[in-house]
Amino acid sequence: MVTLLCIAVLQTEAPTYAKNVASVLNRSCVPCHRPGESAPFSLTPYAEAKKWSSMIALATKRRSMPPWSAIPGHGNFEGARVLSPTEIRLLELWHQTGAKPGNLAAAPKPPRFTKGWQLGEPDLVLSMPEAVDVPAEGPDQLRNIVIPSGLLQDRTVGALEFRPGNARVVHHALVFLDNSGAARRLDAADPGVGYLSFGGPGFFPSGSLGGWAPGGTTKWLPDGVGRYFQKGSDVVLQVHYHPTGRPERDQSKIGIYFSRKPVTQLVGGISVENWQIAIPAGDSNYLRTSSYTLPRETTLLSITPHMHLLGKEMRARAILPDGTRRPLVWVKPWNFRWQETYIYKPSLRLPAGTRLEVESWHDNSAKNLNNPFSPPRPVVYGEGSNDEMSLCIFEITTDRIEDLLFTIHDNGVQNRVMERIRLLAKPKG
Ligand code: HEC
Structure with missing residues (x-):
């Protein structure tokens, strides 16, 4: 109409x-x-x-x-x-x-934007301990700020809100958890505030609290679903800074909301990735595929495609045990600067035996304006800015916590925090 x-x-x-x-x-x-x-x-x-x-x-x-x-x-x-x-x-x-x-x-008036926390006063507010100075010019920076949570008991998190200190210069942010001390070591080795990385946070996170991009709204996870936040963890704020043409200073903070309702399902992540990457110089349509078969019935909450500067497009689908194909995402053209976590509405329930398939295409020709090399050179797998990745992260939950552990463990992710979640899964008494 x-x-x-x-x-x-x-x-x-x-x-x-x-x-x-x-x-x-x-x-x-x-x-x-x-x-x-x-x-x-x-x-x-x-x-x-x-x-x-x-x-x-x-x-x-x-x-x-x-x-x-x-x-x-x-x-x-x-x-x-x-x-x-x-x-x-x-x-x-x-x-x-x-x-x-x-x-x-x-003319219709622009909407009113909430000035304060969108979900009200958070249970825990963590601020960057120092301000970051972003120079007027130069490349974008991914800066990781390590903040000790000071959490004295294990909690589950129902929502997260990120408040940029200076929205002009913050492009997006991701929030990781670390209980291994690895992020602190990276921080100590870097002379600046926090430490720089490219793509991932440079260590294997023990969990994630989600992400933020401008213009987005903060949402609670569904009732009964929570993110596991282990006591004593460090929170690692990964902020993507984009120089604005004048010197900028930022000190951002996050608000954490603990689950309001009893949590029976935890959020876990699985990655579907191809490490065998060797892209010949000049190849404009290099294809990588990878897949993972879900061992248990799973609910898909979100999907995060990840490639580097040679990324061109990525497509993911689910092949159900009866052969039905369901498209999960098709990102085209890939935009390195706008990496997004796409949250399913509604969440997708996939039966055990469903195969998650991921295809990615990469352009290592001179025509790709983002190509880090001119003339093009062979590019291989790696975490660095001149390397390439073909990775898709799925955030999932399952009805029973044992099934989540099984699914994640089967995905090859060895995670210390899982041992503690295992305790939670045990019936009380
Ligand atoms: C989620 C935040 C966001 C939304 C929503 C958004 N923009 Fe932008 N826009 C940006 C940012 C940030 C830039 C600077 C370039 C960049 O980071 O990609 C930009 C750049 C631009 C540019 C400069 C040229 C270019 O393509 O980069 C134009 C034109 C533009 N936006 C128009 C629009 C219009 C029209 C809409 C709505 C239909 C819109 N934008 C919605 C964030 C946004």
Whole structure:
């Protein structure tokens, strides 16, 4: 109905900001494109949006904005940042007809954004112990800040909120757990605040509390599902900083919300990865495949595709025991700067014996503008910025904690924290 109306409007008169465009920009762009946020310019009010009308038309037509690399129809995700073809056409037409204001007095107002914690006062707030200085220019940085949690007893976490200290310079953030001391050692070896890495955090995390990207909303895990947070763990905040053209300083913090309802299911991660990577120089379509068969019935919560600068596209699907294929995600074109954790809406239940299949394509030709080498050189597997990866992380839960342990253990992940979870799984008494 809405679509039909829109088309009718497009056919009869030039679209205006007030009548047609403001609502689209407010919903899909303004959460990031407003003063003080991560995007480099504001798309509200009208005068700002008008200045950028040609770029708006171009970026939305190319699908580079809003940032969201998952192709619609391959998995249903929470908070999908997607414009409909009608909306993309509308923005183009608005630009072509002179980006008219219309009756500005009647234009929809931008949404009100919560200033404080979105979910109310957290149970535990952890701040970066020192501010990070980000130089005006230079490459993006992934900085890992180690924060001792001071947690005195094991808890389960139902939600996490990340609050950037300086949203202009924070591109996204991930929150890992470490109970091995490895992150502290990496921190001690790096002269800066925290330590630098590329891709992963540089150690094998004992858990994860989730991630944050601008414009997103904070959500609770489903009732009864929690993330295991072991006492004494360090929290490792991995923040992706993007230089803004002037020196910036950031001191971010996280708010942790313990589960409100009794937790019967824990969240675990499995990775489906191909380490055998050796991409010849000049190869523009290098394919890697990997798979993992779920030994137990599993509920899929989210999927995080991961490649480096030669990544081109990644596709994952589930092959059920009866042969049914279900698309899990198709990321194309891969955008290294917008690595996303895609949260399934609703979660996907997959029977035991389901095979998770992952395919990734990599471009090591000179045509790939992100290629770290010019002219191209052979590139092999590795964690470094000039290496390549083909990794897909699935966050899962199972009805019984034993099944989670079995599934994760079978995936080859040797995890010390699992021993403690095993204790939780034992019936009390
Ligand atoms: C999740 C945050 C976010 C949302 C939502 C978003 N942008 Fe952006 N936008 C950015 C950031 C950050 C940049 C800077 C470049 C980058 O980091 O990719 C940017 C850059 C741009 C640029 C510069 C050229 C380019 O393609 O990089 C344009 C134009 C743009 N955005 C338009 C839009 C429009 C139009 C929308 C809504 C339809 C939108 N953006 C939604 C964060 C966002």
